Amino acid sequence: MVKAIDESSSEIVSFLRSIIRFNTVNPPGNELPLAQYIYDYMSREGVDCEVIESGDGRGNVIARLPGEDDSKRLLYLSHLDVVPAVNASLWSHDPFSGDVEGDWIYGRGALDCKSLVTAEAFSLIMLKRLGVKPKYTLIFASTADEEAGGWRGIGWIVSKFPEKVKADYVINEGGGLAIRGRGGRVIYLVDVCEKGYCNVKIRISGKGGHSSTPYTNGNALYLMGLAIKRLYEYNPPMYRFSLVEESVKRVFEGLAGLPGSIVARMLFSPMRPLALKVISRFNPNINRFLKSLMGLTIAPTIANSGEKENVIPSLAELVVNCRLLPGQDDKYVLSVIRDALSGIGGFEVEILGWFPASYSDIDLKFFNSMESTLKLLMPNIDVRLAPFVMPGSSDSRFLRSLGAKVYGFSPMNPNLNYGELMNLAHGVNEKIDVNSLLLSTKFLSVLPLIMNI
Ligand SMILES: [Zn+2]
Numbered sequence: 001m002v003k004a005i006d007e008s009s010s011e012i013v014s015f016l017r018s019i020i021r022f023n024t025v026n027p028p029g030n031e032l033p034l035a036q037y038i039y040d041y042m043s044r045e046g047v048d049c050e051v052i053e054s055g056d057g058r059g060n061v062i063a064r065l066p067g068e069d070d071s072k073r074l075l076y077l078s079h080l081d082v083v084p085a086v087n088a089s090l091w092s093h094d095p096f097s098g099d100v101e102g103d104w105i106y107g108r109g110a111l112d113c114k115s116l117v118t119a120e121a122f123s124l125i126m127l128k129r130l131g132v133k134p135k136y137t138l139i140f141a142s143t144a145d146e147e148a149g150g151w152r153g154i155g156w157i158v159s160k161f162p163e164k165v166k167a168d169y170v171i172n173e174g175g176g177l178a179i180r181g182r183g184g185r186v187i188y189l190v191d192v193c194e195k196g197y198c199n200v201k202i203r204i205s206g207k208g209g210h211s212s213t214p215y216t217n218g219n220a221l222y223l224m225g226l227a228i229k230r231l232y233e234y235n236p237p238m239y240r241f242s243l244v245e246e247s248v249k250r251v252f253e254g255l256a257g258l259p260g261s262i263v264a265r266m267l268f269s270p271m272r273p274l275a276l277k278v279i280s281r282f283n284p285n286i287n288r289f290l291k292s293l294m295g296l297t298i299a300p301t302i303a304n305s306g307e308k309e310n311v312i313p314s315l316a317e318l319v320v321n322c323r324l325l326p327g328q329d330d331k332y333v334l335s336v337i338r339d340a341l342s343g344i345g346g347f348e349v350e351i352l353g354w355f356p357a358s359y360s361d362i363d364l365k366f367f368n369s370m371e372s373t374l375k376l377l378m379p380n381i382d383v384r385l386a387p388f389v390m391p392g393s394s395d396s397r398f399l400r401s402l403g404a405k406v407y408g409f410s411p412m413n414p415n416l417n418y419g420e421l422m423n424l425a426h427g428v429n430e431k432i433d434v435n436s437l438l439l440s441t442k443f444l445s446v447l448p449l450i451m452n453i
Pocket residue numbers: 079112113146173394
């Protein structure tokens with residue numbers, strides 16, 4: 001299998017380049033032509049495949065490879081849409097060209113997540129080509145609309161045709177970053193939990209007045225400034241969630257010189273500020289990331305106020321985007337914001353929409369299967385898996401709602417600093433290296449053959 005994938009590497013690279021050239025910027029998405037292209041490609045290989053339209057040019061493709069045992073199912077999920085490439089002039093390559101330079105393939109979606117679409121599609125294609133049956137039935141679902149909430153993609157399929165995507169285990173985007181640890185050890189992060197999402201509108205009222213006599217505390221803009229400062233400085237109360245503690249512990253255990261359990265214990269005690277200070281000296285990026293994981297986050301994102309240059313505004317509206325840990329809900333968000341803003345004049349808070357966090361417990365059998373697959377592919381490296389909580393969210397929650405254990409994982413080249421590269425996911429010059437693309441393809445092709453669940 002591994003040899004066959006290496007021999008097909010130029011075909012795999014050119015498939016990724018082709019699908020980057022389909023402009024699937026969401027909105028409007030327009031994923032249908034791409035879904036059709038993938039359908040044609042996989043059908044030609046004899047893979048059982050279908051396109052499901054969800055209206056207005058939105059398309060999803062689902063394929064299925066029967067396993068030796070159909071009582072259990074493994075599903076590979078990915079999405080076809082991408083975010084806009086707003087600063088196209090800053091790109092060194094046209095974001096929809098799929099250009100190759102050295103070992104790198106450039107383009108919007110190269111990382112998020114057309115490389116995963118490619119790796120997942122080729123795992124089914126290669127298994128079919130080589131005539132090897134996976135142990136359990138393998139389903140491929142590459143869907144629309146993830147970047148706008150997934151309601152026209154996997155969310156739509158789950159509500160209309162749940163039986164098509166019903167599975168015991170799911171692999172999706174979100175994980176696969178490699179961290180170099182002590183003694184050359186490589187720790188791969190598996191996304192087991194994604195934070196929830198809540199948008200809140202805060203309406204702040206002042207008295208307003210004439211701008212020639214501004215010395216009043218009735219300026220709604222001034223009050224909004226105070227509110228933003230309060231929210232920025234807000235420190236979430238200590239909130240304990242076992243998967244966060246477990247993932248922090250496992251990551252730090254693997255990193256150089258820091259006994260993980262001690263750091264994890266400090267982070268979840270009143271010594272948290274001190275622990276974060278120590279960690280930031282060691283790695284400033286980790287500090288920011290950890291802080292986002294350990295409680296509710298509140299980010300002001302939209303502000304509106306003022307109508308005329310010489311009128312002190314009497315109303316200001318602020319939208320904040322919050323990310324929630326499991327157990328936190330809209331009522332919790334309201335109480336925290338009211339608490340943070342207490343004492344600031346008249347304000348009203350309104351929930352615009354929200355969904356809770358979702359997670360899958362660590363399934364040891366499946367984790368062992370994933371780890372064994374990695375060890376087979378990288379026999380000379382001490383590879384470990386560590387569960388991780390993602391501060392963002394993806395489509396995983398829809399399949400968790402059907403009872404599947406969903407893990408975000410597609411292993412990246414361990415020799416690259418993907419912590420930095422992941423910032424490119426929605427940014428300028430998004431790219432992926434051939435080594436990572438092939439490693440993910442090999443992982444997803446070998447796992448269905450050796451998994452033991
Ligand atoms: Zn994505």
